[in-house]
Amino acid sequence: MRVLIHHGNADAWREALSRRLPHAEILTAEASAEQRRHVDYLAAWQPPAELFGELKRLKGIVNLGAGVDALLDNPALPRDLPIVKLRDAGMAGPIADYVRYGVLHFQRDFDRYARQQADAEWCEHAVTDKADWPVGVLGLGAIGAKVATSLAADGFPVHGWSRSPRTLEGVTCHHGDEGLTGLLGRVRSLVLLLPGTTATHQLINRETLGQLPQGASLINPGRGSLIEESALLDALDSGQLRGALLDAFPVEPLPAESPLWSHPRILITPHMAGPTPLKDAVDQVAEALRAFEAGTPQPTIDPDAGY
Numbered sequence: 001m002r003v004l005i006h007h008g009n010a011d012a013w014r015e016a017l018s019r020r021l022p023h024a025e026i027l028t029a030e031a032s033a034e035q036r037r038h039v040d041y042l043a044a045w046q047p048p049a050e051l052f053g054e055l056k057r058l059k060g061i062v063n064l065g066a067g068v069d070a071l072l073d074n075p076a077l078p079r080d081l082p083i084v085k086l087r088d089a090g091m092a093g094p095i096a097d098y099v100r101y102g103v104l105h106f107q108r109d110f111d112r113y114a115r116q117q118a119d120a121e122w123c124e125h126a127v128t129d130k131a132d133w134p135v136g137v138l139g140l141g142a143i144g145a146k147v148a149t150s151l152a153a154d155g156f157p158v159h160g161w162s163r164s165p166r167t168l169e170g171v172t173c174h175h176g177d178e179g180l181t182g183l184l185g186r187v188r189s190l191v192l193l194l195p196g197t198t199a200t201h202q203l204i205n206r207e208t209l210g211q212l213p214q215g216a217s218l219i220n221p222g223r224g225s226l227i228e229e230s231a232l233l234d235a236l237d238s239g240q241l242r243g244a245l246l247d248a249f250p251v252e253p254l255p256a257e258s259p260l261w262s263h264p265r266i267l268i269t270p271h272m273a274g275p276t277p278l279k280d281a282v283d284q285v286a287e288a289l290r291a292f293e294a295g296t297p298q299p300t301i302d303p304d305a306g307y
Contacts, residue, residue, distance in 0.1 A: 001293050004031060006044035006051060007064055009278070013043070013285075016278055020286040041289055045276075049076035060084070060292040062285050065276055066091060066143060067223060068301050069196030083301040084288040090280025092146035095193075095221050098273035099147050100154065102219035102245040103189045107133045111243045111265070130155040136187035138180075138203075139194035139222065140166045140173070141307075143274070147193060159183045163199075184211040189219060196223035197306030206231040215242045221273035224249035229260070236265045247273040 001024040005013045010028040018026045027035055036054045044051075045064040052058070053076060063071055063085040071077060105111060109125045116123055134157040137148040144160065145168055152158040152170035160166065161174045161183050174183045184190070190212060194200045204218070205228040218241055220227060229250075235241040243265040249258075252271055260266050291298040301307065 001025070001041065001289065002027065002035070002039050003041045003043055003289060004028070004036065004039040004055070006042065006047045008045070012278055013064070013282070016282040017043070017286060020282060021289060024289070041292055043285055043289070044071075046070045047074070049074055052076040052078065060289075062086075062288045063301070064281070064285070066274070067196060069223060069225065069306060072301070072303055072306060079303060082292070083303075084292075084298060085301055085307075086276065086281055086284055087299075088142040088146065089284045090277035091274035092143045094277075095143055095274035096147045096150040098221050098247070098269075099191050099219055100150065102191070102217075102221075103133070103135055103151065103156065105245065105267070106189055106217040106243060111267075115264070131157065133157075133189065134159060134187045135189045135191060136161065136183045137171075137191045137193060138183075139192070140168065141193070141195070144193035147191060159187055180208075181211060184208060185213070187216065188213065189217045192218070192220040192222040192226050194222055194226055195307040196225040199306070201225050202228040202231075204228065204232070206234070209235040209240060212240065214240060216240075217242050218244040218246075220245070221247045224252070233259060233263065236263060241265070243267070245269070247271055 003024055004027045007013050014026045014028055037056045039055050041060050042058055043062040043064055061081055061083045063083060066086055068085050107128055112125060135151050137144055137160045140160045140162040148158050148160045148171045149168055158171045159174060160168060160171045161180055165175045166173045204226055209231055245267045247269045248271055
């Protein structure tokens with residue numbers, strides 16, 4: 001089995017994967033053109049289009065992350081190849097912490113205190129009980145489910161939404177279009193953890209933002225394509241949204257000229273909410289490659305659904 005790794009930290013991935021697959025040949029971008037022609041599997045994060053032209057006998061792909069939208073949008077991607085993505089693989093815990101911070105940032109008025117500090121204003125705000133701060137989580141996959149149940153364990157009323165019915169302990173689950181409308185109308189913080197697909201593209205738009213209670217907050221550690229930027233800015237300027245914590249954007253790095261950088265009610269982080277932890281993820285990658293080689297059935301991406 002010959003595997004090519006394309007990743008910003010490819011050498012570390014090669015070293016770790018070689019220990020788990022000692023009989024496999026693990027290559028990185030330094031591999032020769034001849035070696036690339038005989039690669040069986042690609043383990044990659046956002047590989048360039050030209051790479052697929054060099055891989056003449058590719059049999060499967062392991063996506064080194066939870067989001068597959070960039071890979072599926074690659075015009076050179078062979079459409080008949082099976083694709084496996086990382087599912088949680090240690091990312092859920094850090095993302096749950098990121099969301100917990102975001103919810104507390106607004107629930108405990110840290111956004112207001114930051115503005116007061118700039119004006120040397122000393123003014124204490126009454127604390128809103130967690131029980132009076134319902135949180136909505138859109139997307140209840142492996143990561144979204146972890147985030148929702150963690151917030152519920154913290155004492156927040158949590159409403160989760162997915163396309164199809166789900167059941168999670170301590171979480172009020174909604175599904176479908178009616179379920180989304182019902183959820184939006186009752187939450188004070190909205191968390192976005194949906195995949196980036198045709199169906200979810202700019203799901204957060206003028207209509208859906210208008211369904212939130214006045215002064216709600218938005219937290220997006222998911223995909224940048226979920227939000228209509230102009231609608232977000234208008235909702236912040238009008239006060240419909242109190243603030244937003246954003247970690248993902250349609251174009252990354254976020255261009256310096258983006259108005260998001262300078263908006264006083266937006267807090268930006270550079271797609272760091274859930275870094276892929278090598279130690280936890282490499283076992284999942286090795287397992288997927290073994291299954292590919294053995295012909296063992298495993299969950300693969302549906303390109304039409306986008307996840």
